[in-house]
Every structure is written in C-alpha cells, then in structure tokens.
Amino acid sequence: MKIPKLIFESFGYICPLEKISMENCTLYTHEVDMGKVLTRMRAHFDASSLKVTGQDDHWESITVVSKKRRLRKGNTLTITYRQRAVPGYTLEHSDEPIIVNLHGMYAFVQQISADNQELKERLLAKIPTINTEVVIKAEPSFNGDLRSAVMELAYELDAFFFSEGNVIFNTDVQGFWDKTGALLLDVNGHSTATHLTVNIDAKYFDSQTPPSPDALERKARSLQQLQSMGIRSSAMLPAITDESNVVLRTPAEVAARVAVLSAVNAVAFGYLEGKEIIGYLQQHQLWEHTTPEEKSFLDNPTEELKTKETWKCEDIWVLMWALNKVPELGYMNDLCNLDMVPQEVYPFKGVESDPASFFSSAKELRPATEILDANDLYYRAHWSCVDAILKSEESPAHRGIVYERHYALNWLINYRNQPWDEVTCDT
Template structure:
C-alpha cells in the first residue's frame, strides 16, 4: 500500500467527488455518506474478470471554522498543521524563499485529504490524484511513493514539483499562497485611533520608499488591546537573553539551564526554548540568534533603549548599559534588572510600532511572492513584528505560538 496527503484551503469536498466521477466509471466508485457530505470515497481501477483491481481510498478532515491562522485549538487538524509548520521551520533549505512561501501556505490550509492506493499509485490512480490536486489547488506531503518516484519525505506542489524535502532540496520555483476573503474575521468598525495610526504608518512607509497595501486593516485601538505587564516583559527578556548566549556559542545548554533553574526562570522558559537548550543544533542556533531583535524590542518597550532604529539595521545589544540588561554571564543575577523594570511604554507607542512593522512585514512577504527584492531587511522586520505581536497579546498567543499574519 502507498499513501499521500493533500492539503488545501478549499472546503468544498464536492469537488473531489465530481473529479472522481469524471475520472472513473460510476460502477468503479463506492461512496460512504451523503454525496454532498461524504466520509470516504473508494475507486477501483482496472478490475477485470478473475483479476483484482487497483484501489484508491480517499478520506478527509477539516477545520470546524475555516481560517488562515493556526490559533490555539484542540482540533486535531490544527494541531497537525502547527506540527507541520514547526517541522518545515527546522529544515535547512537550499531555497529559503520557497521555504518561506511554504510556511506562509500552511496556516491557510483548511482541509486534509488522505489518499491511499492498493497496491500502489499506478498510472491511472496517479492521474486521478494529480487531477484532484489541481482541482483543490493543493500541496502534497508524502513519505515517498511512485507518484514522486522517491522514498524521501517531502512536500510537492500540484504539478508534482518538489517544494521541500527533509534534506532541504527543491525543484519547484514558486508557490501561490491564497486566502479566500470570506474566511476572514467578521468585519468590525475600527477605532478612530486605529485608523489614524494606519494612515500614519502608510505615510511613513511611503517616505521610506516601501510600498504597502491600503487594504490591510488597522491593528486594534488602544481601548481594545492589552499590553503585557512590565514584570512579564522583563521576565521574558531575562530568559531570552540567557538562551541567546547558547545560540551564539558563548555558553552550552546545560550551563544556561542551570542558570535559569537557579534564578527561578525555568518555569518561564518555553517548551521550544527548553528543547533548544537540550539539543542546540547548528540550524536551530542560527534561528535563535535572530531573537536578538526580539530582545531589543522588549527592552525598548521597557524604556531601556531609546528607539527601535531603522528596519535595515541589526540591533546591537552591546550598546545597552549593563544595569539595563539581565544577563552578563552565568554568575550574574537578574534580580536587579527584574526589580527595576517597572514601566512600559504607552500603549499608543507600542501600537504605532506594531502597525508599522505589520505593514512592513506585508511588504516583504508581497515582494517574495512576486520574486522581487524585499524593500527592507525581512529578518529584522519579522522578528520585531513577532515581539510586538506578543507585547499586544495578539490572538492571546504564547511566545512559541506567536504568528505574524500579513
């Protein structure tokens, strides 16, 4: 038996049945459930007298509410998509732009279609599956079968081109990321301060030579947002600063783990950070070094640095005064920093930055989708947007689960 899984933003599974009905004779199909709400479809191809045919079995599952983010949910499909997103993130890709598109595609998936072939995806069954992928604008995940002529795990597009395998290889050159407008949140009337903020951000970006979209909604207004407390921000900085030293190779994971436990910070260390400290591989170290930008944003929110600076300029944590930084080695004590962190910038200032980086992040994603050069440094913009979203409790997401929707 061989199998593969199709992932699509489409929710109308009547399209799958119609495609199978167009490909196979009616007598070859068996449907479980109602035609407009089927549970499974079985197709038998090449069945002849005294000879068993090849069988294709199709099942599916969907989000209860279609969407375009991976918010907290007990739904198995969303939990699976979050795992898929984390799996793709840790792959060191030959084509990082294509990997970014795949990461953008995963949160837009609404339906998972599992296809099993017995004994294998022969020519006829393969053709039926590829037709279905085109109909659904789907991507494939497979551990290898005759469709893709490989035994390596990976993702393929609807044409059969390799998007990304576990070794980081690709043959595809682009991937379309689409979101149906009807799946967006119900429209609400934005607050006046939010609309003014949007206008200022667009003007500021225009002056910087960055084209963004006026169609993007504003971020929440001051009355509709909760900014994290000074104590919560300071604690997050203290953990990030310690973990970051492992990313740069200054300390090993065991030393930082002991430090965090000694200073009662271990309970505030996220599952992702704990996993990193336990096994800091080189690719994860590289990703973790980017958290410098998040540390910079959080220090700014605590009034420890005067400004975020330019979107093309990497932050320099060495410029932060010693008394305003929580970690100066395993013998340092974060207590003074945590005690002194008592004020947070006004919500208006944090929302101004959040709205600006949200629109700049959109501009970077839009440029990648069009195979154009990003107008500003995409890594800096993304990491700062990430921290700003955490600061405003965006969708009530915890640190490891923060999304930067654009």
Template sequence: MENCTLYTHEVDMGKVLTRMRAHFDASALNVNGQEDNWESITVVSKKRRLRKGNTITITYRQRSVPGYTLEHSDEPIIVNLHGMYAFVQQIDAENQELKKLLLGKIPTVNTEIAIKAEPSFNGDLRSAVMDLAYELDAFFFSEGNSIFNTDVQGFWDKTGALLLDVNGHATATNLTVNIEAKYFDSQTPPSAEALERKARSLQQLQAMGVRSSAMLPAIVDETVAVIRTPEEVAKRVAILTAINGVAFGHLPPQDVISYLQKKQLWEHVTPDEKKFLQHPTEEEKTKATWKCESIWVLLWALGLMPELGYMTDLCNLDMVPEEVFPFRGLSGDLTPFFEKATTLRPAAAILDANDLYYRAHWSCVDARLKSEEAPVHPGVVYERHYALNWLINYRNQPWDSVTCDT
C-alpha cells in the first residue's frame, strides 16, 4: 500500500468527484455518501491481462470554519497543521525562500485529502492524482511512493516538484500562496469597542506577567454578541452542580438522573452528560470535576459571585454562599436559586472576561507548544474560557461542542 496527502485551501469537494469522473468511467467509481457531501471515493484503475486493477481510496477532513490563518484549536486538522508547521520550521532547508513560502501556505489550508493506493499508484491513478492536485492548487505530503519515485519523506507541489524533504533538499523554485477573496470579504473590521477591549486585556495580562499575542484578533462586541439568557444559564449551572456530586463520587449517578428528571431538567442535560451519568468511568469522573470552574464562571455571570478571582488558582465552590448554590441535596428545593438567578451581568462585563481568558489561553497553548511552564493555570484558564465561550454563543456551539480556539 502507498499513501499521499493533499493539502488545499479549497473547500468544494465536489471538484474531487468531478476530476475522478473525468479520468474514470462510472463502473470504476464507488462513492460512499451523498454526491454533494461524500465521505469516501474508491477508484479502480483498468485491469491489465490477468492482473487486478490498482485501487485508490480518497477521504478528507476540513476546518469547521474556513480561513487563512492558523489559530490554536482542538480541531484535528488544525492540530495536524500546527505539527506540520513546526516540522517544516526545524528542517535546515537549502532554499530558505522556498521554505518560507511553504510556511506561508500551510496556514491557508482548509482541507486535508488522504489518498491510499492498493497496491501502488499506477500510471492511470498517478495521472488522476496529479490532475486533482493541480485543480485544487494543492501541495503533497508523502513518505515516499511511486508518484515521486522516492522513499524520502517530504513535500511536493502540484506539478510534482520537490518543495522540501527531510534532508532540506528541493527542486522546485517557487510556490504560489493563494487565498480566496471571500475569506477577507467575510471579515468586517473590528469596532472601536472591540479594539479597546483587546487593548485593556493585553495591558491587564502584561501587569500579571502573562505574555499574549497582539496579533490575535478582537472578539465580537455588544452589537454582535448574543449572550445566553439568564434562564439558560441558571438551568445549565443547576445541572452542572448536580452532576458535580457524581464527579466527586459523593452521589450515585442513578440518583442524580432521578433528581434531574424530577426537577424537569433532564431534557436540558446534554447527550455527553447523559452518557456520563449512565456509565461514568473513573477517568470521566476526574475529567468532570474540572466543571467546577464552569460552575464558578456561570454563578459569576448570574451576579451570584462577586469576582472570578485569579487565573493561577483553582476555584473553591465551598466559598459559594449556600443560599445561591443550586444543588441542595437530592431532596433540595431549586426554587430559591431560580428566584435569585434572574439577571446576568452586563454584556460588556461578560465580553471583557471572555476576551481576557481568550488571550490568557493563547499564552498557555504557546507555552505548551514550546515545552515551557505556563504563567497561569492552564486547566483553570481552559475551563473558564470554555464556559465564557458558551455564554457568548461562540460559533453558536452547544455545550458539548464548545471550542476554545486561540
């Protein structure tokens, strides 16, 4: 078996199917999934005499939001691109200008297309793959195969010229970095309010001895942000505090399920939370204990805690006054809590906190990538950033799917 991967700024994967159909007739193609949203394509090249035809299988993954910059994210493709960027950086290239162009092209990648050949890329399949690379303005990463007639790991351009291998060699002389105009057009300039908030956050972090990046964009302002309603936030924190008892091993999960059902909250429990309560493992319990930080943030957003506190310290839920804590035992009454949890802090205050933790989170990720010690507590910052992103409806993501891009 042989492999190669194409990297492209294109997101229209209908082009892949179109190019394969230009090379092979319908009997040679097997498309898994819908035509306009396929999952995989299998192509069988022509059989020759008594030999079976060679086969390629094509799959892909994309960024959730296309773009041309490489921010920190937990998305698998973004994580892979960060690794690729770091890998290229450490290669001692003969052609340093070409290396810079490759480093400039990596952040523009929106789609990663994996191609597997059985047993190898024959002439028909090689021609189709090269045509596809040209159509998508893609570059290759390969650990060596019959397309490039080498067993050396490296990067090749859409014409098959070597951009950079692990030994620093290259045969290509140039590399074009294309970015679709719509990615620029879709981004409106930040408002004065957003820029002022960014400046305040950077000053505050600097005073704390936390280095962040002035290159990070400003977040949304009050005219754009859609803050969760007090009712949404109150229900979310009520659920989290009940589940907290299972996370720390204080309560049986089935009792908490019954409690949430009795309190008419079960329908608001997320799919991941239901899965946890039905079959909690020790590893998942440990992970769930971190949601104390989310509880802390949400109580603060409801105005039931005076401040978020330091980024270096774990929160202490024992400091929350009993009268404003939602969970009061399996037989407790939620009415007093919901009567108090009727308003949120001003949107400006919530956005200030989100912006600050967003920039602090970047510092933590940057420290991890450099194998350095973070200036604040990475776990605390991540969990609070998570809750704050949910509060401001970041990318309209539900609780289970919140991302903390930096």
C-alpha cells in the first residue's frame, strides 16, 4: 500500500518517514491525571536527574538529564502532553488540535488492510476514548532505563503507542503498539498482539447522556441504507439527538427562510438584479428574515458569489420537503429540480407576486422522526464525502448536494442553535 508522507500530526512534532536525530514515540491514553506521569518518573529516576517545568499538579514538560550511573552520558528524555478540554469517549467535531489529530488517526487506521480485523476494530474503538496525548522524545535514542521508564509509564496510563520505529520496538516501520510492546497494527496491516482492552472511565460516561434506543436504531438504519447505496460511512460516528430532545424550527420560520432563499436565488441565476430583490423583500416584510450574508450578496452579487448561491437550490429543496411541498428528497447524486415544485406552492414567482398564499399554506412540518431520519442519513453521507476527499477517492454521493442538504437539515433541527449564516456541518 502507498503510505502518505505525513500520517497525522503528533503533538510536538510531525511524523515523517525520514530518519531524525532523536527518537520519538507518543502515548495515547484515556487517563487525564498527568500527576501520575511525574510520580512515575520520580519513582524511576533520582531527583537530580529531573527538571520539571510548571507546577507539580499542572506541569508543562519533564526532562530527564542523563547521569553516568543511570543513563549513558549525553542522553535525555523529554515528556510533554496535551489533553481534551472536556474528557469524553466519543469523537465529536471540534477544532481542538488533539481531537483533529484523533480524527486523522482514526481515518488512517480505518484505511489499513489488517491481517487481524478484530484487533483493528478494537483499536478503532479505543481511539475515540483517548483524552490525553503524551509525547516522549529521546536524544539520541531510547536505551537502558529510558526504555523501561517508558514501558512502565504505558502500563501506568493504560496507553497504547504510536511510533515510526525506534529501539523500544526494534523496527523502522510506523505503527501502533500496546502497553506491553506488542504490535497492534503497522502500516502494512501486520500485528503480533492478540487483544486490546477498551476502557472508559465511568465518570466520563456518566457525565454525557448516552444515546437513546431510538437514536441508535436510527443510526443503524442509516448505515444500512448507505451500505445499500454503496456509500461507506463510519460506525464510530455518534448517534444524533432524538425526538425527545430535538426542537425543530417552527413552520413559520421555515416558510420565511425558504421565501427569502427562493427570492435571493433569482439573483444567483441572473434572472433579476439584487436591488429588485431587496425591494421585494422589504415590501413583503421579509427583509428582517434576510441574513447578513444574503444582504451583502444582494448589495454586490459578484459572479463568484452567484455561483456559490446557486447551490442554495438544494437548501430550498430540503425546506420545501420539510413543509410537505416536495414528496421526497431524491438521490444523493442527482441535483434537485425546482421546476418540479408546483408553481402554486412555490414562494417566489417574481417581484410582482405576493408570497401570502405560500405562507398561508405552510402551516405544518413533516414529523420530527422523518426530519431526524434525513438528518442522520445526510450526516453520515457527508462524512463519507469528506473521507473520500481525504483519500483522493470518488464518492457515490455528490459532495455539493450532500453538504447543502446536510446544512439545511442541521438548521431545521436547531443544531447547536446556530443561525442560518453560521450553521456547521460537522462530520
């Protein structure tokens, strides 16, 4: 298999394939008490060998300076770490560097063709439980007590290793090792370990509401449906909210949103000028429902922005579906056709038209169950599209279509209470 130049960022350094003047390894653990690291190092090395930056209960780095009686002269060991802001056991979307890195690690492991598929699945299950990343650097290499100290630390933290090869594992191959030093999975798919335990601290589990049976059943249906469509998704993605917790947008909110979108869309396709639509929206009390980005576009509809706005056809389609004006969303690789929406129920028919009749007919949304089913499905399909891009592969689902529909569905379910311009489509 072709190995990428950079697998994923490992805190404190990038893991290249070239040899470097020091040896590195990274420990990944669900543990958050880093006082254990300092305690372990103090138990293994005498005080004169240690230099600690920061307070004992919140240290920033630990350096072990070589001594002739313990270490070969000139060798040092440096330990740093980073953690999740909020400990957990799932990989929700986040801009936190450690979460971003874990997503990259998960995607990397997922694409390896493993000899021991069950062990690979256990490693994939363990990655989302990681709360702390501990980077260990040895100059010029791990040897003697340095190696034994690192292995003791792995046991203390119930951690697994990522390494590109060093004297600890006696290999030049990149891979993952368990706390005993047994190979969990290397880039060629090989393993020597036979088992990997996945532990989740109960206090973290209890602090997060576990998904309901309905949410888990919805997730399973979506995965099965995507599989039947030839779309690969990830079983590790969490379940979304369920009917008992979701607060959908009101029919009036949805009607106002689609009315504005349909009017702005006429400018995107070049049928009307921005100033004409501004007048129309103001005349029909829709200007207050027009977002800052839409107002900016109408003021200066550049060709680049017009192209971007034409994609909002898919959002209009989803919202019309939610209002029962469209029978089904259709395929994920087929562009919607707004001409299929009967003119009598379409909100915008020109600047001389009055949207009052549309508003009077838009009084009810589809059941929350249907909207959540669609949201869950497109959420998982969107992950597949992003994953395909990362792997330079083609996806059976059209990324643009899936993204816009996911966007509209997230707005419908009040995802993170985000206004239209700020909706995120986390994967």
